[in-house]
Amino acid sequence: MRGLFITFEGPxxxxxxTQVHKLSEYLSEKDIPFIHTREPGGTAISDKIRSLILDPEHAEMVDETEVLLYAASRSQHVKEKIIPALKQGYVVLCDRFVDASIAYQGVGLGVSVESIKLINEFATGGLSPDRSYMIDLPVEIGKERMVARNQLDRIEQKGTEYHEKVRQAFLELHDHNQERITLVNGDNQVDEIFHVIKEDFVALWDNYCKNNK
Incomplete structure (x- = not known):
């Protein structure tokens, strides 16, 4: 019985x-088997690639290299961690997946979206989330939060125009994938956001359990 693959996306x-953590707590309380992971990263190899991608000192990194490094990290992550967990019937909660590459590298950097889709189809073996929670937030508010929280990584340091393109790309992804993607207002209170996610997940989980008796 294949488990459920849930991703979290957004600017x-x-x-x-925060929402991945809250859903993790909920699953733990309900004794639902799950793993919590992230991208780029999630495995020893993928984490090393993550450090290359996000290091602000690598300002010379060309767009094509960035695309391929994300895909390489994702391929290792999928094969080593995500697929084995799904095969065991776990719920896999993943902070970012292919939608992020389409938004950040495709629309944000202006790399061919079709090329990114093909590269990631190869990297993931065609794996797609069962549900994606896309938390939307105006760029200026997100930037304020990031600056207050920590030192910005190489991607976060990019300009406002880039991040506006990324946000619009996420919204367009939702518009074209509404059966998979649930759009959530990230400007609401944390508990209000989680209420929307939890209600949707409970319905998804109930349906999953009915179909896998």
């Missing part, structure tokens, strides 16, 4: 990590 600073 930087939208609160994805």
């Amino acid at each position: 930087d600073g939208a609160g994805k990590s």
Whole structure:
């Protein structure tokens, strides 16, 4: 019985990590088997690639290299961690997946979206989330949150125009994938955001359990 693959997406600073943590706590309380992971990263190899991608000192990194490094990290992550967990029937909660590459590298950097889709189809073996929670937030608010929170990584340091393109790309992804993607207002209170996510997840989980008796 294959488990459920749940991803969290949205602009930087939208609160994805907080919501992944809250859903993790809920699953733990309900004794639902799950793993919590992130991208780029999630495995020893993927984490090393993550450090290359996000290091602000690597300002010379060309766009094509960035695309391929994300895909390489993702491929290792999928094969080593995500697929084995799904095969065991776990719920996999992942902070970012292919939608992020389409938004950040495709629309944000102006790399061919079709090329990114093909590269990631190869990297993931065609794996797609069962549900994606896309937390939307205006760029200026996200930037304020990030600056207050920590030192910005190489991607977060990019300009406002880039991050506006990324945000619009996420919204367009939702418009074209509404059966998979649930859009959530990231400007609401944390508990209000989680209420929306939890209600949707409970319905998804109930349906999953009925179909896998």
